[in-house]
Amino acid sequence: MLAIGLSISGVGYGATPSLPDLQELEGDPIVTLLPPDGIPAIDNPRFASASKSKFMQDSEPVLGVVHNGIAKAYSIWHLDRHEVVNDDFGGDPVAVTW
Amino acid sequence: MYVRPTIEGQLITFGVSGKLWRDTLVMYDRQTRSLWSQLLGTAVAGPLTGRDLEVVPAEVTSWSAWKERHPETLVLRKPAREALEDTRRRGSSYGTYHADPDAIGVRGTKNPDDRLPGKTLVYGITRKVGFAAVPFALLEKSPVLNMEASSTPLVAFSPRGEAAAMVYERTVEGEELTFELIESQDGRLTARDRASGSIWSWESGECLQGAFQGKSLRRVTGTTVYWGIWVQFHPQTEIVLSGF
Numbered sequence: 001m002l003a004i005g006l007s008i009s010g011v012g013y014g015a016t017p018s019l020p021d022l023q024e025l026e027g028d029p030i031v032t033l034l035p036p037d038g039i040p041a042i043d044n045p046r047f048a049s050a051s052k053s054k055f056m057q058d059s060e061p062v063l064g065v066v067h068n069g070i071a072k073a074y075s076i077w078h079l080d081r082h083e084v085v086n087d088d089f090g091g092d093p094v095a096v097t098w
Numbered sequence: 099m100y101v102r103p104t105i106e107g108q109l110i111t112f113g114v115s116g117k118l119w120r121d122t123l124v125m126y127d128r129q130t131r132s133l134w135s136q137l138l139g140t141a142v143a144g145p146l147t148g149r150d151l152e153v154v155p156a157e158v159t160s161w162s163a164w165k166e167r168h169p170e171t172l173v174l175r176k177p178a179r180e181a182l183e184d185t186r187r188r189g190s191s192y193g194t195y196h197a198d199p200d201a202i203g204v205r206g207t208k209n210p211d212d213r214l215p216g217k218t219l220v221y222g223i224t225r226k227v228g229f230a231a232v233p234f235a236l237l238e239k240s241p242v243l244n245m246e247a248s249s250t251p252l253v254a255f256s257p258r259g260e261a262a263a264m265v266y267e268r269t270v271e272g273e274e275l276t277f278e279l280i281e282s283q284d285g286r287l288t289a290r291d292r293a294s295g296s297i298w299s300w301e302s303g304e305c306l307q308g309a310f311q312g313k314s315l316r317r318v319t320g321t322t323v324y325w326g327i328w329v330q331f332h333p334q335t336e337i338v339l340s341g342f
Contacts, residue, residue: 034114095110
């Protein structure tokens, strides 16, 4: 949700795609801080069950969703590093964005 | 969260553009190289300009609360190194940003509208019913909040006092309902409408028992966001200041 990832860099500069050169939108500037994929989206997410989630802390904030009968949680601390997860809920493609 | 559309036979995947608009993420799609505003869910440049993504409702809560309600849940794995970093830091890498009451985004944006302090966390109600901001401080005080926004009767449930809310339209078959939360025999909280006494799940919006059994409240999508960001997108937004 809040993209403020100046501290994250150095990943995925290989095939830099060219993107529309948009400088301004509705009177507000579009600011370029990093190259495309400078913050790496997750394309092949892997999941654990709740019983195998020692890497999570109880107080850790998560984005939770139930979709197509499947419940999933995404650590917000982790989403801060990636901002986008290209995921799939039993055949329904979903983008998790933060 | 959004449904990833298939456009001209290609399933869309998103990446991070490295650009910000109004201090929020601009995504791009790898298939057409269009730019998308994450907050609006709309393409703002490139071949898909003007196209809207369908929202998948999600909520922000704590891991302990989520897994208690959804024991069967899956959770996104993290690489071991990143899990260790999180454990040591016990917080986000943006901890100092979140803690600074004046900072809105990286460019030092000033709060554009002092109806509320810039870092007030609000539930921003989007689309369909117009735009309204419900401060979480109000939701914390009122775990069930019957309210009206953009002349639409709504109800918000936030029984755990966290930055999570489920918001629904509270009109069913033309009848405007008001809700309260009650503890059921097994200790779980459920919603009850005052007129018919029907029992509803506050989590799914379904009527579980009573005159409206089989009906569902229509969920209103929204996003948990700082006021100073929200109001850049929706300067005309209403603020819900009270409910009943």
